[in-house]
Amino acid sequence: MAADLHPWIEQFLDAMWMQRGLSDNSLQAYRTDLKSLFSWLDKRKLPVEQVQSVDIQSYLNYRHEQGMKARSTARALSTMRRFFQYAMSQQWLVVDPMVLIDNPKLPKPLPKSLTEGQVEALLANPDPAIPLELRDKAMIELMYATGLRVSELVSMTLSDVSLRQGVVRVVGKGGKERIVPMGEEALHWLTHYTQHSRSELLKGCDSDALFPGRSGNCMTRQTFWHRLKHYATRAGLQSLPSPHMLRHAFATHLLDHGADLRVVQLLLGHSDLSTTQIYTHVANARLQQVHAEFHPRAKENG
Numbered sequence: 001m002a003a004d005l006h007p008w009i010e011q012f013l014d015a016m017w018m019q020r021g022l023s024d025n026s027l028q029a030y031r032t033d034l035k036s037l038f039s040w041l042d043k044r045k046l047p048v049e050q051v052q053s054v055d056i057q058s059y060l061n062y063r064h065e066q067g068m069k070a071r072s073t074a075r076a077l078s079t080m081r082r083f084f085q086y087a088m089s090q091q092w093l094v095v096d097p098m099v100l101i102d103n104p105k106l107p108k109p110l111p112k113s114l115t116e117g118q119v120e121a122l123l124a125n126p127d128p129a130i131p132l133e134l135r136d137k138a139m140i141e142l143m144y145a146t147g148l149r150v151s152e153l154v155s156m157t158l159s160d161v162s163l164r165q166g167v168v169r170v171v172g173k174g175g176k177e178r179i180v181p182m183g184e185e186a187l188h189w190l191t192h193y194t195q196h197s198r199s200e201l202l203k204g205c206d207s208d209a210l211f212p213g214r215s216g217n218c219m220t221r222q223t224f225w226h227r228l229k230h231y232a233t234r235a236g237l238q239s240l241p242s243p244h245m246l247r248h249a250f251a252t253h254l255l256d257h258g259a260d261l262r263v264v265q266l267l268l269g270h271s272d273l274s275t276t277q278i279y280t281h282v283a284n285a286r287l288q289q290v291h292a293e294f295h296p297r298a299k300e301n302g
Contacts, residue, residue, distance in 0.1 A: 007089070008048075008092065009031060009034050009035070009038070010081075011090075012030075012034070012083050012086050012087075013030060013031060013179075015086060016030065016082070016086075016135050021235045024117055029075065029079070030079050030082075030083075033075065033076045033079035033080070033201055034079060034080075034083055036063075036076070037059060037076075037080060040059050041055075041059075048093075049092070049093060049094075051096070051097045052095070052097050053097050053099065053100040053101055053230055055097065056080065056097050056101050057101065057122050060073060060076075060077075060101075063076070066217050067276060074103060077098075077101065077103055080143075081098045084096050085095060085098075099122055112242075112245055112246040112248060113245055113249045113252045114241055114245055114246070114248075114249040116249075116253055118237055118247055119144055119214075119246070119253075121235040121236070121237065122140060122228075122231055122232055122235050122237065122241070123137070123140055123141060123144070123218075124235070125134065125231040125232075125234050125235040126140070126231055128189070128192065131196075131197040131200045131201055132197075132201065134192065134193050134196065134197040135190075135193055135197055135198070135201060135211060136227050137189055138186075138189045138190045138192070138193035138197075138211075139224065139227075140228065140231070140246070141185060141186040141189045141190070142168070142182060142186045142189075142190055143243065143246045143247070143250075144186075144246050145183045145185065145186035145250070146168060146170075146181075146182055146186070146250070146267070147180070147247050147251055147267055147268050148168075148170060148180070148247065149172065149244075149247060149251035150221045150225070150243035150244065150247075151221060151222060151302050152170050152171070153211070153224070153243075154211060154218050154219045154220065154221055154223075154224055155218050156168065156170075156209075156210040156211065157208045157209060157210055157218075158194075158208055158209075158210055159208065160210065161190065161210060162182060163187065163190065163191050163194070166183070166184075166187045166301045167179050167180060167182065168180050168182055170269065172269035173269065176269060178266065178267075180267055182211060184247060194210075198210075198212070198298060202216055221243070224243055225242060225243055227266075228240075228241060228242075228243055228246075229241075247268070250267075250268075251264050251267075251268060254267075259277055
């Protein structure tokens with residue numbers, strides 16, 4: 001049977017390549033998932049035209065017993081859904097066996113963050129005597145002080161900042177506006193940058209961008225990430241941080257120092273408190289680590 005079905009697989013993969021422009025790696029993953037399914041059906045002498053939801057569930061149970069992880073199961077399910085939808089569209093099948101199959105619930109990974117020491121090393125690296133690095137220092141200070149998304153940071157204009165009040169106005173996801181205080185350190189460096197470096201970087205260009213790139217327009221997210229990795233390398237950080245890790249550090253360090261979760265939610269611009277609550281797991285994990293390391297009765301005597 002597997003040999004008879006092979007053209008089905010290849011026709012499906014050709015369709016996915018033409019319709020969705022999938023990469024070779026994605027197509028190979030689809031091929032692997034489907035060949036595994038067809039091999040299982042073949043051993044049970046079960047024609048694919050007769051496959052029902054209960055058979056798909058049995059196959060998933062078999063893969064689970066073989067040690068398949070939840071994420072691999074989710075990928076296999078996605079592949080099978082697309083294949084059987086395509087089979088239905090080609091009238092190869094009368095009934096879609098995937099309609100009663102639920103997706104597995106994947107555990108949300110804890111956000112990767114930076115320690116306070118790593119952030120301090122990163123912030124200390126740009127040389128404020130160099131105009132370009134003063135701009136970068138102001139950006140990194142502002143991002144860590146406010147928890148801005150990188151897209152929010154690089155798109156900021158002069159009118160989004162009130163140096164007198166020490167706040168920034170942010171238009172986040174869904175066009176929602178929020179006001180975020182920046183703190184004295186970030187305010188100091190942002191003021192220093194706007195007074196001494198910004199005009200020199202613009203070289204006479206007329207721009208409202210708070211952090212202009214070479215063209216005078218707002219810096220791209222990719223450029224900021226490149227600059228951040230540059231300073232992380234110079235600072236000797238073993239793992240190169242992404243801009244989002246600064247946002248994670250902002251939230252985690254606030255909670256580490258006793259900030260109220262709902263205040264952190266407002267500062268981050270989360271519409272749902274449950275999105276913010278994941279940072280409490282990071283903070284709690286850190287508390288457990290500190291307790292295990294320093295409490296005199298945290299370890300068994302032996």
